[in-house]
Amino acid sequence: MTTSASSIGIVAPQRAHFDTPLSLKSGGVLPAYDLVYETYGTLNATASNAVLVCHALSGSHHVAGVHADNPKSVGWWDNLVGPGKPLDTDKFFVIGVNNLGGCYGSTGPMSIEPASGKPWGSRFPFVTVEDWVDSQARLADLLGIQQFAAVLGGSLGGMQALDWTLRYADRVRHGMVIAAAPKLSAENIAFNEVARQAILSDPTFHGGDYYEYGVVPVSGLRLARMLGHITYLSDDAMAEKFGRRLRHGEHQFGRGVDFEIESYLHYQGDKFAGFFDANTYLLTTKALDYFDPAYAYDGNLQAALARAKAKFFIASFTTDWRFSPARSQELVFPLMHNGLDVTYAELDSAAGHDSFLLDDPHYHAAMRAYFNNIEV
Amino acid sequence: MTTSASSIGIVAPQRAHFDTPLSLKSGGVLPAYDLVYETYGTLNATASNAVLVCHALSGSHHVAGVHADNPKSVGWWDNLVGPGKPLDTDKFFVIGVNNLGGCYGSTGPMSIEPASGKPWGSRFPFVTVEDWVDSQARLADLLGIQQFAAVLGGSLGGMQALDWTLRYADRVRHGMVIAAAPKLSAENIAFNEVARQAILSDPTFHGGDYYEYGVVPVSGLRLARMLGHITYLSDDAMAEKFGRRLRHGEHQFGRGVDFEIESYLHYQGDKFAGFFDANTYLLTTKALDYFDPAYAYDGNLQAALARAKAKFFIASFTTDWRFSPARSQELVFPLMHNGLDVTYAELDSAAGHDSFLLDDPHYHAAMRAYFNNIEV
Numbered sequence: 001m002t003t004s005a006s007s008i009g010i011v012a013p014q015r016a017h018f019d020t021p022l023s024l025k026s027g028g029v030l031p032a033y034d035l036v037y038e039t040y041g042t043l044n045a046t047a048s049n050a051v052l053v054c055h056a057l058s059g060s061h062h063v064a065g066v067h068a069d070n071p072k073s074v075g076w077w078d079n080l081v082g083p084g085k086p087l088d089t090d091k092f093f094v095i096g097v098n099n100l101g102g103c104y105g106s107t108g109p110m111s112i113e114p115a116s117g118k119p120w121g122s123r124f125p126f127v128t129v130e131d132w133v134d135s136q137a138r139l140a141d142l143l144g145i146q147q148f149a150a151v152l153g154g155s156l157g158g159m160q161a162l163d164w165t166l167r168y169a170d171r172v173r174h175g176m177v178i179a180a181a182p183k184l185s186a187e188n189i190a191f192n193e194v195a196r197q198a199i200l201s202d203p204t205f206h207g208g209d210y211y212e213y214g215v216v217p218v219s220g221l222r223l224a225r226m227l228g229h230i231t232y233l234s235d236d237a238m239a240e241k242f243g244r245r246l247r248h249g250e251h252q253f254g255r256g257v258d259f260e261i262e263s264y265l266h267y268q269g270d271k272f273a274g275f276f277d278a279n280t281y282l283l284t285t286k287a288l289d290y291f292d293p294a295y296a297y298d299g300n301l302q303a304a305l306a307r308a309k310a311k312f313f314i315a316s317f318t319t320d321w322r323f324s325p326a327r328s329q330e331l332v333f334p335l336m337h338n339g340l341d342v343t344y345a346e347l348d349s350a351a352g353h354d355s356f357l358l359d360d361p362h363y364h365a366a367m368r369a370y371f372n373n374i375e376v
Numbered sequence: 377m378t379t380s381a382s383s384i385g386i387v388a389p390q391r392a393h394f395d396t397p398l399s400l401k402s403g404g405v406l407p408a409y410d411l412v413y414e415t416y417g418t419l420n421a422t423a424s425n426a427v428l429v430c431h432a433l434s435g436s437h438h439v440a441g442v443h444a445d446n447p448k449s450v451g452w453w454d455n456l457v458g459p460g461k462p463l464d465t466d467k468f469f470v471i472g473v474n475n476l477g478g479c480y481g482s483t484g485p486m487s488i489e490p491a492s493g494k495p496w497g498s499r500f501p502f503v504t505v506e507d508w509v510d511s512q513a514r515l516a517d518l519l520g521i522q523q524f525a526a527v528l529g530g531s532l533g534g535m536q537a538l539d540w541t542l543r544y545a546d547r548v549r550h551g552m553v554i555a556a557a558p559k560l561s562a563e564n565i566a567f568n569e570v571a572r573q574a575i576l577s578d579p580t581f582h583g584g585d586y587y588e589y590g591v592v593p594v595s596g597l598r599l600a601r602m603l604g605h606i607t608y609l610s611d612d613a614m615a616e617k618f619g620r621r622l623r624h625g626e627h628q629f630g631r632g633v634d635f636e637i638e639s640y641l642h643y644q645g646d647k648f649a650g651f652f653d654a655n656t657y658l659l660t661t662k663a664l665d666y667f668d669p670a671y672a673y674d675g676n677l678q679a680a681l682a683r684a685k686a687k688f689f690i691a692s693f694t695t696d697w698r699f700s701p702a703r704s705q706e707l708v709f710p711l712m713h714n715g716l717d718v719t720y721a722e723l724d725s726a727a728g729h730d731s732f733l734l735d736d737p738h739y740h741a742a743m744r745a746y747f748n749n750i751e752v
Contacts, residue, residue: 026629126629186614186637190606193638194599197645200631201595203579208631219577223570227603230566238562244668251666253402253502255576255584255658258665261562262569269573282631289634290627292620 008040008082008089011065011075013105016142022100022135025290028125031114035139036105037061037097040081041089043143049376050145051092052136053077054153054160057228057284058276060104063096064089079359086368091376092149100135101127101283109279110211122208126283129156129291133163137171149374152176152313154356155323156284159291162331165308166293174374176313179320179356181327182301183292188322191231192285195224199278208279217278222269224281229268234319234352302334311341313370315363317355318348343370384416384458384465387441387451389481392518398476398511401666404501407490411515412481413437413473416457417465419519425752426521427468428512429453430529430536433604433660434652436480439472440465455735462744467752468525476511477503477659485655486587498584502659505532505667509539513547525750528552528689530732531699532660535667538707541684542669550750552689555696555732557703558677559668564698567607568661571600575654584655593654598645600657605644610695610728678710687717689746691739693731694724719746 013036022030038061043050053063055076064081067073081087081094098106101124109124116123140148151164151172158180165175184192199205202220206213233241242261257263294301312335316328325346332344345366349355355363389412398406414437419426429439431452440451440458457463457470474482477500485500492499516524527540527548534556541551560568575581578596582589609617618637633639670677688711692704701722708720721742725731731739 026627028629183620185611186618186620186635187606187609187611189620189635190602190614190637190641193635193641194602194606196631197595197602197642198574198599201599202577219573223574223577223599226566226570226573230563230570233563235561235563238566242562244559244562244565251402253404253662255572255662258662259562259565259569261566265566265569266573286629286631286634 007074007078008065010068011038011040011062012068013038013061015105016139018135018138020138022131022138024125024131025128026126030100030107030125033100033107033135034105034111035097035100035107035135037095037139038063038065039143040064040094041092043093043145044376047145048147048149049092050140050143050148051087051094052140052148052151052164053081053087053094053096054132054136054151054157055096055099056153056155056157057281057288058272059157060102061096061098061106062104063094076357080364080367086364087371092371095139095143097136097139099127099132099284101280101287103277103280108277109208109283110277119209119211121211121279124279124283126286128287129159129163130167132287133160133167136160136164137168140171146171148172149376150174150176150371152178153180154178155180155353156288159288162293163291165310165312166305167307169307169309172310174313174370175308175310176370177328177331178315179317179323179328179353181323182294182330184289185327189289191227192289195227196282196285198223198227199282202278205278208282210278216273218273221273221276221278221281225272225276226265226269229265231322232353234321234350236319237350237352240350301330302337305331305334306338308335308338308340311343313343313345313367315345315347315356315366317352318346319350320353320355322353382458382460383450383454384441386444387414387416387438388444389414389437391481392515394511394514396514398507398514400501400507401504402502406476406483406501409476409483409511410481410487411473411476411483411511413471413515414439414441416440416470417468419469419521420752423521424523424525425468426516426519426524427463427470428516428524428527428540429457429463429470429472430508430512430527430533431472431475432529432531432533433657433664434648435533436478437472437474437482438480439470452733456740456743462740463747468747471515471519473512473515475503475508475660477656477663479653479656484653485584485659486653495585495587497587497655500655500659502662504663505535505539506543508663509536509543512536512540513544516547522547524548525752526550526552526747528554529556530554531556531729532664535664538669539667541686541688542681543683545683545685548686550689550746551684551686552746553704553707554691555693555699555704555729557699558670558706560665561703565665567603568665571603572658572661574599574603575658578654581654584658586654592649594649597649597652597654597657601648601652602641602645605641607698608729610697610726612695613726613728616726677706678713681707681710682714684711684714684716687719689719689721689743691721691723691732691742693728694722695726696729696731698729
């Protein structure tokens with residue numbers, strides 16, 4: 001990935017410390033914590049132009065621009081966020097924040113637990129989408145933002161945006177939910193569980209306290225990521241990108257790589273296992289599984305969504321089979337029935353779930369138009 | 377699973393030993409081997425009523441009936457094969473055979489390698505669909521069967537049936553290819569590769585020679601099977617069977633099981649890891665990956681299929697996303713263009729890939745009608 005001419009350029013993460021204990025949905029309490037975040041653009045005098053970007057499973061606070069010490073460290077949504085880009089930092093003040101339990105600087109399982117002086121590891125509490133949103137709201141308080149112009153995200157990030165519109169209905173004017181769903185299906189949960197079991201059954205996991213052993217459950221993480229990657233791509237995209245192309249020109253008749261697709265998955269798995277934290281993976285997939293705003297409403301999604309006051313932008317991608325258009329539509333009609341203003345874009349894209357990270361012209365045109373129409 | 381009133385009843389496996397070396401597609405040679413098989417019904421005087429049933433990844437020679445020592449050991453296609461059943465053993469002489477490299481009695485990685493006196497393990501050669509079919513042809517010779525009335529199978533079994541019609545075109549009158557495809561897609565291969573990597577990265581795998589260590593790569597096999605199971609079921613079937621039903625009534629906020637679907641996958645994985653051989657899993661998934669009759673014909677499937685002389689019965693299931701109806705149709709039209717008689721049934725079924733093992737009334741009616749019309 002490279003920065004474009006209109007990239008925000010060099011950016012630096014910031015850190016906020018919170019001393020007020022955070023009550024978690026699990027019943028636990030996080031006594032104190034740090035959030036690492038980045039901001040792009042300038043907050044206006046009335047603080048009416050703030051936009052929060054929520055990240056998905058493997059994302060981070062580093063949404064746009066590059067870090068000074070690493071020109072390759074381009075933000076994960078740099079194609080969307082920057083001066084003159086669809087989410088225009090000449091107009092908006094954009095915030096990216098690493099979620100609690102993450103592994104990019106915010107307090108998480110790798111952090112030192114004050115009480116023990118050792119990494120939290122297995123003792124780090126399971127956090128939920130709601131806990132993340134609560135912690136993000138405190139960051140907004142700290143930054144003097146009473147109401148976001150928009151909160152947005154793709155996939156798990158979209159679930160956070162949705163939760164913002166429900167539990168902080170007065171603090172968000174536009175909820176933008178992209179390539180997401182109001183809850184995981186049994187199949188979604190099943191894939192997450194296989195990934196978790198891969199990590200849990202890796203003998204170097206040591207019950208989650210591998211930091212103390214100086215090891216990393218590399219093969220578990222690698223398997224989890226390989227499996228995840230299959231669900232991020234579409235069958236069509238894989239067929240077009242790899243098909244049955246052989247790595248060595250002929251069948252090897254052994255246990256090694258025969259096909260390019262295998263090689264690609266190995267590469268993605270190895271790369272991911274080299275930097276991501278296994279406990280964060282477990283926590284984050286559980287947060288995905290748990291999210292279900294209708295759960296406390298006897299499964300009545302329309303009733304659950306009745307709290308929302310925001311306007312909505314909902315987008316899905318035709319070949320996304322992790323969260324198919326039908327799953328996004330589950331949100332559209334209840335919101336409309338509740339009398340809310342909903343823009344729904346179903347976008348043709350061959351790239352599957354990953355489409356939300358790409359810069360398809362129709363997709364970005366829809367985003368640009370929507371952001372242009374947001375008053376600040 | 378229970379036997380029905382019309383079950384074939386108690387059956388006993390038989391064993392055939394072959395001393396003539398078998399040349400493998402990999403270039404290797406299997407010096408001698410055993411095949412374990414079962415037969416149901418009676419071979420007629422002209423040996424014109426023989427039907428070969430080929431098994432899929434985890435199947436075996438035990439197609440129908442029960443073994444005397446275990447009343448629960450019902451054959452995997454007992455609902456299809458028996459007196460008065462769609463594949464009627466009052467009319468046909470039906471053969472099931474455990475494939476080479478298997479773990480149900482035929483020579484495979486668990487067998488003793490004569491040269492070393494130790495289990496073959498990592499030294500067992502990689503076998504292909506074509507090698508299986510060659511070995512099955514020798515069993516047919518032994519049983520005095522020059523030509524099969526039909527060769528059939530589901531999934532990987534369907535690939536064997538297809539290969540029979542191509543490389544032994546004069547020895548099969550009807551090829552019945554169910555819930556299969558002419559080759560795996562990149563996505564199919566990707567799922568297989570993640571399953572293989574789960575086994576290969578299990579430290580108890582010991583490079584494939586775990587027999588000598590008295591251990592079994594249980595967690596690798598378990599992961600492989602959990603993943604496989606997701607692809608055997610449909611999203612709809614999972615939603616209906618499990619949905620988001622909780623195992624313990626409320627979220628646990630831990631690493632354990634929250635949802636029924638997780639519990640189901642654990643059960644399936646544990647059960648499978650208790651009896652299946654990891655090396656067989658590796659060999660069999662590679663055989664799946666390699667199968668591609670058009671490979672030697674520059675990808676021209678119609679040219680590859682020009683060798684076939686049989687009549688075809690091809691069936692697919694609407695919710696099968698492992699081998700979708702579109703994948704079965706890849707076979708239908710080239711065969712028709714080649715002037716062959718093709719019956720194609722696209723069956724409504726909510727059960728995904730596993731549908732081919734179930735006794736949906738329309739499915740079995742189509743099979744019954746087809747078998748009734750086969751002259752013997």
